[in-house]
Amino acid sequence: TQAQIGVTGLAVMGRNLARNLARNGFSVALHNRTPARTRSLVEEHGDEGVFVPAESVADFVAALERPRRIVIMVKAGGPTDAVIEELIPLLDEGDIVIDCGNAHFADTRRREAALREHGLHFVGAGVSGGEEGALLGPSIMPGGSKESYATLGPMFEKIAAQVDGTPCCVHVGPDGAGHFVKMVHNGIEYADMQLIAEAYHLLRDGLGASPKELAQIFAEWNSGDLESFLIEITAEVLGHVDAATGTAFVDVIVDQAEQKGTGRWTVQTALDLGVPVTGIAEATFARALSAHPEQRVAAQKALPGPGSVPQADRETFVDDVRKALYASKVVAYAQGYDQMAAASAEYGWDIDLGAMATIWRGGCIIRARFLDRIKESYEHERPESLLVAPYFRDAVAEGQESWRRIVAHAAKAGIPTPAFSSSLAYYDGLRTERLPASLIQGLRDFFGAHTYRRVDKEGTFHTMWSEDRREVEA
Ligand code: 6PG
Numbered sequence: 001t002q003a004q005i006g007v008t009g010l011a012v013m014g015r016n017l018a019r020n021l022a023r024n025g026f027s028v029a030l031h032n033r034t035p036a037r038t039r040s041l042v043e044e045h046g047d048e049g050v051f052v053p054a055e056s057v058a059d060f061v062a063a064l065e066r067p068r069r070i071v072i073m074v075k076a077g078g079p080t081d082a083v084i085e086e087l088i089p090l091l092d093e094g095d096i097v098i099d100c101g102n103a104h105f106a107d108t109r110r111r112e113a114a115l116r117e118h119g120l121h122f123v124g125a126g127v128s129g130g131e132e133g134a135l136l137g138p139s140i141m142p143g144g145s146k147e148s149y150a151t152l153g154p155m156f157e158k159i160a161a162q163v164d165g166t167p168c169c170v171h172v173g174p175d176g177a178g179h180f181v182k183m184v185h186n187g188i189e190y191a192d193m194q195l196i197a198e199a200y201h202l203l204r205d206g207l208g209a210s211p212k213e214l215a216q217i218f219a220e221w222n223s224g225d226l227e228s229f230l231i232e233i234t235a236e237v238l239g240h241v242d243a244a245t246g247t248a249f250v251d252v253i254v255d256q257a258e259q260k261g262t263g264r265w266t267v268q269t270a271l272d273l274g275v276p277v278t279g280i281a282e283a284t285f286a287r288a289l290s291a292h293p294e295q296r297v298a299a300q301k302a303l304p305g306p307g308s309v310p311q312a313d314r315e316t317f318v319d320d321v322r323k324a325l326y327a328s329k330v331v332a333y334a335q336g337y338d339q340m341a342a343a344s345a346e347y348g349w350d351i352d353l354g355a356m357a358t359i360w361r362g363g364c365i366i367r368a369r370f371l372d373r374i375k376e377s378y379e380h381e382r383p384e385s386l387l388v389a390p391y392f393r394d395a396v397a398e399g400q401e402s403w404r405r406i407v408a409h410a411a412k413a414g415i416p417t418p419a420f421s422s423s424l425a426y427y428d429g430l431r432t433e434r435l436p437a438s439l440i441q442g443l444r445d446f447f448g449a450h451t452y453r454r455v456d457k458e459g460t461f462h463t464m465w466s467e468d469r470r471e472v473e474a
């Protein structure tokens with residue numbers, strides 16, 4: 001038999017995607033650089049569906065029906081290019097190569113253009129949901145041509161997570177659009193996790209609550225507006241006790257956060273696009289700060305904290321933190337959505353932002369109840385910012401006093417809350433009628449003749465600062 005789709009790269013993600021495809025009734029050709037992995041997949045899970053194992057790339061390609069659909073699930077960067085190079089001479093016009101790894105969207109754009117020259121389709125597809133998602137239903141964000149989606153889409157929609165009967169998979173847009181959206185998803189994931197971590201820190205240090213008590217609080221929050229996968233697993237992690245020592249698991253983990261780079265890419269790209277993704281940036285930098293133990297040790301010895309720490313009423317404080325977390329989370333999403341909108345305009349992708357909320361409702365790491373509200377916000381209108389969409393505007397307005405109390409408390413208590421604080425500053429920045437940017441423009445004109453615009457007439461002006469301070473039209 002000829003297989004309907006092939007998967008090459010059978011580490012845990014590729015393996016689980018292949019199994020998911022087979023369990024959904026698709027015949028799957030399998031290939032891995034070291035064939036032992038292919039054999040073990042068939043031995044352990046061969047009864048889940050139709051697998052066609054191949055040892056060589058040539059046999060793998062020959063095992064596929066045409067147009068061929070080949071999923072690559074190898075390390076981003078060089079390894080992906082190597083697999084593509086090997087495949088190209090073996091493929092025929094109209095075949096579809098799909099990269100399901102966490103590739104940089106610029107690489108995806110380059111690869112798509114190169115394969116198009118060969119008459120081949122290249123689809124960069126973001127896949128979120130970790131190991132379990134890949135097996136049981138991930139959120140899938142495929143880019144590439146409409147034509148490729150016509151052949152590939154139905155299969156991906158079938159293996160994706162389903163929410164209310166709607167698959168968490170939609171054609172995002174041409175070339176790198178899918179990987180871009182996955183990158184922003186991960187940026188939001190960083191912000192979401194940082195906000196949760198700050199909430200934990202505030203509650204723990206501000207109230208002296210134990211991890212066990214905190215697990216309880218997060219579990220309660222998970223039955224309200226904050227309901228989400230990340231809040232749910234926060235309760236799990238905080239409630240976990242280290243078997244070796246009998247202490248809270250969170251207390252035996254080294255407090256230095258690592259990253260593989262998608263958050264960094266989100267921030268780098270946002271800088272290029274001129275979109276302020278301050279929540280994501282602070283989350284990425286907070287990981288970097290945590291990972292500098294030498295500086296931290298030096299600072300612990302040298303830098304004083306506040307003399308007295310404000311007291312907090314437990315019930316009010318917990319409620320304030322919850323509201324501050326929610327408001328800051330809305331900001332993180334608003335910023336991520338702005339970034340997708342900016343890239344969509346820049347690259348002509350025409351991304352349907354409401355559809356992105358729809359496919360993030362299930363399967364992915366940032367899945368959350370409030371994505372339904374984002375979806376609805378984009379259904380009715382295209383808000384200038386998610387923050388001004390009526391539902392979120394009202395929700396944030398309801399929480400803003402709590403938000404301010406928490407940021408003020410954190411500053412007074414010396415608890416670092418970069419994401420909470422910067423999100424509030426962003427909120428206030430957006431709503432402020434006259435920003436001090438006017439002074440910045442004045443200074444730029446003073447020292448560098450960089451010019452400015454006036455509030456009262458059209459045009460660009462410069463003041464002759466070093467002469468008679470006459471204003472001239474630039
Ligand atoms: C997902 C995850 C996945 C990856 C994380 C971890 O959507 O399933 O985002 O892609 O596990 O992004 O990234 P870091 O190692 O950078 O934290």
